[in-house]
Amino acid sequence: MSDLELNQQLQAALESFKDPETGRSLAKTGQVTDWSLADGHAKCTLRLTSMIAPIASEVASQLQAHLHSRVEGLKSIEIQLDRFERAPQSLGQIGLKAKAVIAVAAGKGGVGKSTLAASIALTLEKLGSKVGLMDADVYGPSIPHLLGLEGRPEIVDSKIQPIRSGTMPVMSMGFLVERDQAVVWRGPMLHGSITQFLRDTAWGDLDYLIIDMPPGTGDVALTLSQLLPVTGAVIVCTPQEVALLDAGKAITMFEKTKIPILGIVENMSGFTDPETGKTFDIFGRGGARSKAEQIAAPFLGEVPIQMALRSESDRGELASVLKDPRIAKPFEDVSRALVRAITARVEANPMAAVSLPVL
Numbered sequence: 001m002s003d004l005e006l007n008q009q010l011q012a013a014l015e016s017f018k019d020p021e022t023g024r025s026l027a028k029t030g031q032v033t034d035w036s037l038a039d040g041h042a043k044c045t046l047r048l049t050s051m052i053a054p055i056a057s058e059v060a061s062q063l064q065a066h067l068h069s070r071v072e073g074l075k076s077i078e079i080q081l082d083r084f085e086r087a088p089q090s091l092g093q094i095g096l097k098a099k100a101v102i103a104v105a106a107g108k109g110g111v112g113k114s115t116l117a118a119s120i121a122l123t124l125e126k127l128g129s130k131v132g133l134m135d136a137d138v139y140g141p142s143i144p145h146l147l148g149l150e151g152r153p154e155i156v157d158s159k160i161q162p163i164r165s166g167t168m169p170v171m172s173m174g175f176l177v178e179r180d181q182a183v184v185w186r187g188p189m190l191h192g193s194i195t196q197f198l199r200d201t202a203w204g205d206l207d208y209l210i211i212d213m214p215p216g217t218g219d220v221a222l223t224l225s226q227l228l229p230v231t232g233a234v235i236v237c238t239p240q241e242v243a244l245l246d247a248g249k250a251i252t253m254f255e256k257t258k259i260p261i262l263g264i265v266e267n268m269s270g271f272t273d274p275e276t277g278k279t280f281d282i283f284g285r286g287g288a289r290s291k292a293e294q295i296a297a298p299f300l301g302e303v304p305i306q307m308a309l310r311s312e313s314d315r316g317e318l319a320s321v322l323k324d325p326r327i328a329k330p331f332e333d334v335s336r337a338l339v340r341a342i343t344a345r346v347e348a349n350p351m352a353a354v355s356l357p358v359l
């Protein structure tokens with residue numbers, strides 16, 4: 001086959017490969033560039049946005065396999081990765097600019113929602129995405145404590161300036177009230193503060209806004225669903241039967257507010273003794289996986305009990321303990337699974353409205 005024919009076949013094969021962010025054909029989005037062909041050997045550049053950065057290399061491998069399987073006579077294909085810019089749109093009436101808004105929730109207190117929300121946010125940022133973290137637990141904000149953040153947000157040009165963990169913007173009621181001060185909230189105040197956090201904070205352009213939900217999330221979930229299109233919820237549960245029953249309640253609650261379930265994470269799933277390497281399934285194991293199967297939601301992975309995670313978060317050092325590769329690994333797996341779950345939903349329902357560059 002001539003290189004000209006090969007080129008035609010490659011372009012045709014590109015038609016049926018979808019950009020994971022928009023669900024649009026890669027042949028139409030201008031994200032595959034710099035083709036070169038010689039004697040059946042091809043090279044090109046695949047350009048993906050920072051939203052897709054956490055799974056960029058697997059998307060490149062999928063594209064490679066896709067082209068190989070469809071184009072006979074293609075001897076090899078080398079795909080370079082590069083960045084593609086596509087700004088997020090404003091969401092709802094509130095002007096927040098984010099590509100995905102994710103609520104991290106559970107039916108039960110103390111299962112690790114805040115730990116997971118903060119760790120997923122930090123991990124997605126580490127993997128190349130633009131991320132913000134919002135603590136929606138206005139009664140008992142714990143994000144500032146976990147991340148060792150303090151200070152009062154300033155107002156600049158009538159926007160609340162978030163406090164940053166490294167470069168990541170974070171907003172929490174914990175920055176606005178004195179520590180240990182009891183906050184007595186009435187429903188409308190709760191609604192008002194969540195609205196302010198979303199609308200009046202200088203978040204910048206985000207790929208992901210991760211929201212740490214309070215326990216028993218009814219009110220906040222309802223408020224969120226009224227303010228903006230929430231991409232979905234991540235349900236955290238521990239392996240005990242009772243936690244799974246409570247996860248069921250959270251799922252029902254999100255269904256009522258029409259917020260999709262993006263997946264379930266099993267936290268405190270087994271404990272590995274650092275001395276002997278032996279694993280103990282203290283609370284049991286695998287319940288979340290079967291719950292996910294039962295409701296046909298993705299299972300996003302397991303996070304084991306890790307002593308350093310608890311002790312360091314209590315000292316405000318969650319961000320530094322996540323630099324330990326052994327601690328970080330399960331969160332990377334969960335974060336990538338979450339990005340896959342989001343892109344799978346997009347693929348099922350491509351974004352018609354996204355503005356695309358003209359080729």
Ligand SMILES: Nc1ncnc2c1ncn2[C@@H]1O[C@H](COP(=O)(O)OP(=O)(O)OP(=O)(O)O)[C@@H](O)[C@H]1O
Nearest residue numbers: 109110111112113114115215268304305306310313
């Ligand atoms: N995988 C884990 N390994 C060890 N400790 C953990 C793990 N996940 C969470 N913890 C610890 O469990 C406690 C509760 O976690 P966290 O505050 O994240 O739960 P929560 O669901 O947000 O609680 P609340 O319902 O009070 O908001 C914390 O001390 C935290 O450090």
Ligand SMILES: [Mg+2]
Nearest residue numbers: 113114137142
């Ligand atoms: Mg919490």
